Amino acid sequence: MRSSVSYILSSSTSEPNMSHPDYDQYSHDHAALLVLVKHIGTQLKPKLFSKFFDRINKLVNVRITDSTGAVRNILIRYVKDHPVENNDWGDFQTHRRLLGLISLGKYDCQQELNEICRVHESFKVKYNTTLFDSRCILFGPTKNSESPTDENPVSSSSGDSEHSETTIEKFTTPSNFKTRALFYEITSPCSDLESQLNEFVNSLFWVLDSKRVERSREKLERVSLLLAPFEKKDFVGLDMESRNNKKRCTGRMTKHLGDLCLQTGMLTESLNYYAQAAEILKSVNDWLWLGAAYEGLCASSALVLYPDMQRNVPLHRNASLQEGSPRKSSQTPPAIGLGIKKSISNALVPEDISKKYREAIIHYSKYQNAGIIETEASFKAARITVEQNHALQAASFLQNVVYINLQLSEQEKIQRFETLAELYSQIGFCRKAAFCLRLAATRYVSPQNQAPNWGRCYALMLQSLPGHHLNLDPVEMRAADQGWPALQIQLMQELVVAARRTGHSALATRHMTFLLQTMWPHLSSTEQKELAVQLQSLSAQCEGSPVPLVLDSGLVVPPANLTDIPICAAFVPKDLQPHLRPRRIECDKLDTGPFLFTPIHFGGGSLDRRSRKSSSKLDFLWVQNEVCEVQLKLVNPLPFELKVSNMRLLTGGAVFESVPETIVLPPDIATSLTLNGWARESGELELSGYSTHTLGVKSNCRLRHMPVSSNYPPYYKVQVVPALPLLEVSTSFPPSVSFSNFHDENTVTSASVSLYHGESTECIITLKNASEVPVEMLEIEINSILEPSLQEQIFRCDNTEINKFLPIPPGESVNVTLYFHSVANFLAPNASVSPTIPQDMSSGMFSSMNTSIPGGSIPSRFNSSFRSSNSGQSSIAGGLTTLFQQQPSTSVIEGQLKLKYSGAEGLSSEYCRTCSVFLMLEMLPSLQVTNWDVLPAEIHSQFYLVLDIANLTTQEMELQYTPMKTMLIEGNESCRVPIPVDRCPLSKLTGLYQELNEDSLDSRNEIDVNKICSEHITDLVDLRWHLLGTDNRGIALLKGINLTLRMLDIVRMSPLNWEVKINGDIIKAQEEITCEAGDCLNLKMSVINSLQKTLQQLTLNIQFYQDYENGTLNYRMDTRLATTGCTKKSVSSLEPQAKADHECNVIFFTPGYYKMDIQCCAPESLTVTRVNTLLSTGHIWRFTPTVSFQVN
Amino acid sequence: MAVCAAIIGKDNSPKFFVTINPDEELQFQYRVLSSLDIVEDKLNSGVKGGADTKELYLGMLLSLEAHKIYGYVTNTKIKFIIVVDSTNMVLRDNEIRSMFRKIHSEYADIVSNPFYIPGEPISSKNFTTNIKNIMTGTV
Structure with a gap:
């Protein structure tokens, strides 16, 4: 647009006749009458002046009917200041001439009034060349002092000469001295002001019009x-x-x-x-x-x-965007x-x-001295x-302004930029506007500027922020992430400097904090460091704090927080220690209908599977007045040590008391930090972030303002439950070294003890209430992997006793006793399967049985019975089978004492705490029964239980096997003890016999008998041992002892009572009968059924044999003896308490040692008998002991 | 020969900025930023015209004392800006156009790169050298 021949035509030598540019001009001002509105004196307040100026300024359009009757539309432009030099251009463009003068002043006394009039007159003189008319608006004192001013014109002669002149002129001679004074009261509505102004404009118009007419002629x-x-x-x-x-x-x-x-x-x-x-x-x-x-x-x-088109009307560019500009015009x-x-x-x-404007500007540009005209x-x-909506053209005109080289004062240059900025923003060129504003701002403080104005600079800088996509709210800023970071950083740095130089240290700190917060990712590491150091020095003057700052202009600067210094790499609310965690007191399950699971989620939200919000609710609970922890991982991004002090948690919801933490972070190393605090109230607690104080700035780093990449929820929600008591648990036993199998995080302490099998001890558990609330509920439970019945034998605790202790007031402690017992199977596992008691111990009956019962089927029967008897044993011992497999080695039992307690409000809201004590019981082998057998005793009602007992300890053991008898066993030695035991009475067995006729299997009966008998033995035999070395005592039980059929016969009382007489004498047990060969011995025997039912098909059998004492039994007695009468007799049925008699005689032919076996057989059941007659020996009752004959 | 080239995203944030003289970068950023106003205006007036113009080249946006700024807008509203020394009379409109076309194809290449996240600032070294070559006319 600039002419290439610019400056050619203008003389370089001519003194630049500078007038002051008026950037606010509109083209319409060409048609306006220029009126200066002046504020005179100090009495009138600037606010009032501007109020009146605004009022006057409303009258910009006056319609005047001229002499020809045409209506002239006259425009008036009011200015507050007009340099006299601008009048010089009045010939060139007449609208530059100042035509009218209105001065406003306030006086309280005559002197002031005089002064105002004098100043007014001096202005008149100043603009003398162009001024057509003037008015002087005077605000007098209110009310009573008004009357003298009104009287002033009357008593004009008495007043000051100048004053009287003005007043007189006002009323009398407007022709030679055109100052008319308008007197108003300061509070009055000044209703005639407009008409006065109208009149004033009229007077200006007529003068001007006369001039026009004059010129045109x-x-x-x-x-x-x-x-x-x-x-x-x-x-x-x-x-x-x-x-x-x-x-x-x-x-x-x-x-x-x-x-x-x-x-x-x-x-x-x-x-x-x-x-x-x-x-x-x-x-x-x-x-x-x-x-x-x-x-x-x-x-x-x-x-x-x-x-x-006029000034002060904001242009709605967007609204008219759709319309074409010609149409609009x-x-x-x-x-x-x-x-x-x-x-x-x-x-x-x-x-x-x-x-045309473009042309005009090109022509102007040819003259250096017309620069101002060109600019305007x-x-x-x-x-x-702009009015035409041609933004690009407007931009090019504005662009031209910048190129015009003017010798302007700094102030005018600034104004030029401000006006440019305003126009640029009108055409929507916000970036360009921002650029101009920034330039204007820098001009305010440029070195050329003699009077730097940092305040204005700062204000303009602020205005230029939106154009750079800068928003002082860091939250929005980070969310938008727009704009040109490099420029934004520079602008913010300039803003910081401006704020600092203005004296707003707080703002400087705030802006620097903002810069660091929002621009962090765009800063290089050196910049980060430098800015951090700068911030530190800024905050030394004024500490930054997270409160909004309000500027004088009313602008609110939102708080900025250093969210990146230090960087928070992790924010993890921690669950309480397991034993401190509150748990629901289980109540009966609510009936939720027949459906356990439904895939339908009511209320929506099933589609977005894991929205961020849902994860913010933490699935654990915190307890009121209990230390709650949040673990932070902080990284110091700065290359120097960073001290972060006063770190606290920011919370919402329930009242929370946070403990301030201070940490010194080494550069670039992630440091973990735990922030503690107490919830002082139950309810929902929101963890929204943490506060820091670093580099002299206090920041509230909220999670929702963290960078999106870190993926934090906006806050974490934790439920805080009412206060719960806390028990400290200690035991009288030493803690165990290892916590192995029982992996329960609740464990607070442990107790371990070693016990020999059969030994018992008790442990005192001390519970101390370490909290402020009483314990009102306490439940103790023992857990282990063992079966409940077995567990009960090993660990025992009296639950009923516990409730007596309640409530436990704060600070008090109670003792609970826990009993330990080392349970073991004292029987060698395989002993019963293959009894290895030497033959000399076994009775002759055994061999006789072997022969009497045809071989083959018997062992199998035994085997099957043992197998099932083993299972029968396991039903007693339960899980012990696996546990004791490795016997006789040491075994360890682990258990857990679970405490469940609650109190105070926690109890009422159904929360409790659990903790557990880890119990470890090491069970050492004491003694073991390696073999056992039974022998008939001398007395019919007893039998001998013969046990091979091995001392598995290394110490000498004193074994008390009957109340009277004790014996010592050396360590790792074994010995055999006979224990007289009462035979199992029939009363215990009657139940079985009653079922005899029923369709039951042999084996089952045998098991039952076996069981009953082994219980019988267990009840009667207790082996008390005492280790002499360590003074441990214990009892070994024969629980689960397994007996063979043969043994069973000895153990249990025979259901048949025998009465055997030889030669009329009743045989005594263990008594030998001596006779001569050839003697006839009369055997008389009777069997009495002592059962409650009738026995049927009994067979009484008498058999003689010789025992060679070497394991061979000789039954071939045909040559050695002879019997008269039957050796067998059948009894078809035997009523209860009935007696069956039999009689026979025997003669021994040769001397020797003979034995007689009397047995009574009953078929197990009738069917069996019929089907398999070979196995008719369902039940064999023997007369014990066998009768021995010494034949001489 | 261009002295500065810039790629500006849809939201008017710079995606790529390169200057021949790195010291002048900030200064150029201001210039390119202010030229965006004109680009925006041209785009808006384009919409006003109704039919979507096929012409991507916007022509000269600004003529400053020392530089001329040219603009080019893709159909996805990605703006390419080239700043040319105004003393350089050799560069004609056609050359500028072809320069823009080359930049556009380079940009298309970088966007096709699966490792480039659309919308992120471009930091590829290869891309920078390519653009510099286009600017200096060595391609």
């Missing part, structure tokens, strides 16, 4: 040359009479007339004049004035097209304007306005294009 050929101020020297020595010059004069005058017509509201005329002038001036190459003529043409055309002018437009031939179409024209053109 001048002969165009004779007019003098109108000059722009700097042109005076250029025309020295030129031929003024040349045709060219004449034309120049005419052209300039025509243009001047155009100006006057425009000001006096004669648009049509002005357009004509301007058009003429442009023609003429073009022909004489008078560029400057040609430019002015074009500008005038544009201004009047604009006035035709856009009569409503045709819409806006009212009907009158349209009418005029049609009739006016010279008016420009909208597109031409900017074109650019602004005016820009404003018109």
